[in-house]
Amino acid sequence: MADRWAKDIEAKQGLLGDSQIDDYLDNIGQRLAKVSQRPGLKYSFKAIKSFDRPGIAAFTVGGGRIYVLISFLRDVPSEAALAFTIGHEIGHNAGYHLPLQMQRRMFLDKIVSEVALLAGRIGESDWEKLVREYSDKASYLLLLEFSREDEKEADLLGVGNAFDAGWDPTAALLWTRTGSRTIMQVIDDLNKQHPSPEESYQYLSQEIKTLDKKKGLINTSQEFMQMKQRLKELSSFTRSK
Numbered sequence: 001m002a003d004r005w006a007k008d009i010e011a012k013q014g015l016l017g018d019s020q021i022d023d024y025l026d027n028i029g030q031r032l033a034k035v036s037q038r039p040g041l042k043y044s045f046k047a048i049k050s051f052d053r054p055g056i057a058a059f060t061v062g063g064g065r066i067y068v069l070i071s072f073l074r075d076v077p078s079e080a081a082l083a084f085t086i087g088h089e090i091g092h093n094a095g096y097h098l099p100l101q102m103q104r105r106m107f108l109d110k111i112v113s114e115v116a117l118l119a120g121r122i123g124e125s126d127w128e129k130l131v132r133e134y135s136d137k138a139s140y141l142l143l144l145e146f147s148r149e150d151e152k153e154a155d156l157l158g159v160g161n162a163f164d165a166g167w168d169p170t171a172a173l174l175w176t177r178t179g180s181r182t183i184m185q186v187i188d189d190l191n192k193q194h195p196s197p198e199e200s201y202q203y204l205s206q207e208i209k210t211l212d213k214k215k216g217l218i219n220t221s222q223e224f225m226q227m228k229q230r231l232k233e234l235s236s237f238t239r240s241k
């Protein structure tokens with residue numbers, strides 16, 4: 001079902017479709033996926049143009065499919081911060097997190113399907129119904145919310161994976177203290193699911209303390225700068241059109 005949803009989102013929101021940027025994201029993502037708790041999953045990482053809510057950094061539709069917003073790529077201050085964000089989305093996949101709406105729906109459907117069984121008919125799959133319902137309203141964000149516990153787990157998995165793959169975990173910490181982590185605030189405003197920046201600062205700094213000190217952790221890279229440069233070129237193309 002993640003396939004179908006992915007296609008729908010890609011068609012509606014528009015992939016950037018720039019091989020240099022997608023290759024860069026894929027490189028970062030695969031390095032993180034390899035050290036994740038679910039390395040066997042086939043992951044994909046793509047840059048996507050828009051989303052129905054501003055301030056979103058990245059999201060996943062499950063099945064290892066991870067999208068990173070161009071607006072976020074423009075803002076993100078370091079490769080380590082980008083790695084943490086992608087690691088967070090991998091964490092949702094590695095942790096087998098199910099979006100809240102899906103959990104609710106499955107619970108409701110369990111009741112409904114028991115009635116439906118009695119009536120002799122069984123509806124479409126939960127995912128298909130959900131996608132149809134929400135794609136009409138263009139409010140995918142509702143589909144992408146995870147529980148507070150899952151968000152925290154994804155944060156911790158994200159920072160651990162970024163560290164294991166060689167990035168500086170303090171970027172994650174800075175992240176919770178800057179305005180850039182707007183996805184958290186947007187979602188927080190909507191549904192209070194995300195841990196507050198203060199709360200995530202607390203548990204992330206605790207987690208970072210437990211990590212061994214390594215030398216030569218990556219903060220940013222040549223490739224990161226090239227990705228930024230490429231974004232600039234792309235936006236001047238579209239502006240001059």
Ligand SMILES: [Zn+2]
Pocket residue numbers: 088092146151154
């Ligand atoms: Zn999340």
